Amino acid sequence: MTGDRTLSALGGLAVATALLGLGGLVVLNTGATIGVRPVALGLSQGHDEAAYRRLLGSPSAADLDWAEAKSREALAVSPYENGPRLRLAYVETLRHGRLTPAGVEYFAQSYDLLPLDPNVGAWRIGFGLEHWESLTPEARRAVYEEARAFYRLGSREVGVERVLRSVRNPSGRLAAALWLHSFERNGR
Structure with missing residues (x-):
């Protein structure tokens, strides 16, 4: 009772x-x-989506400024989101024609926060390889480890094989080819 x-x-x-x-x-x-x-x-999603849309096509300097501001707002709301942080790195490349030290820092921070991120993994691996010569050795290692982990998992979301085969930057393409050969040789 x-x-x-x-x-x-x-x-x-x-x-x-x-x-x-x-x-x-x-x-x-x-x-x-x-x-x-x-x-x-507020949630960062609205800021994030708006910034993403603004960068489609050939964004103007005003679009870059706006997308940067929205990405910073998104990080203020959700400081552990990788999308806005990586967008800041991307804006740096659009603004300066290369990955700047600030862009490298945003990129490296994304790995510090979440070394394996299925939400941005494909883009992040590809972006890292397209700017391979600008990355620090630590950031290069992080890109490699993420690619290797998603390859071993056979992740369809990330599609590592597709990403590695699509790299256009010569130094990144060489790294991607060596990784893919190693991954295929060693299996999942």
Whole structure:
């Protein structure tokens, strides 16, 4: 009998907690009971998508500035997101015609945060190989390790073989060819 009361009390507590939490979200998002503007519960996705779209085609200097600002806003909201950080590296290449030291830093930070990232892995591996001569030895090693790991996993999301075969930069293409040969020789 005591066990039934305990379960009943726990169930009531769970329902009350859920309702209070839901009520709190309503208040935060609408300002309904306290007469203030809604709280902006921003997520980086909106900033990130907007910046991505702005860089399609042949972006102008104003587009680059705008995309950089949106990427920085996205990082302010979600500092552990790799997409905006890598976009900053990309903007550096568009702005200067090469990967700058600041771009290398953004690129390296993405590996410091998440060495294997299926969301940006294909792009990141390809970008690293296209700018191979600009990368630090540590960043080169990180690109290699990510490519090797996704190859061994047989990841369809990342498609390492496709990425390695598509590199146009001569020094990156040489590295990619050597890696692919090694990966195929050693198997998954």
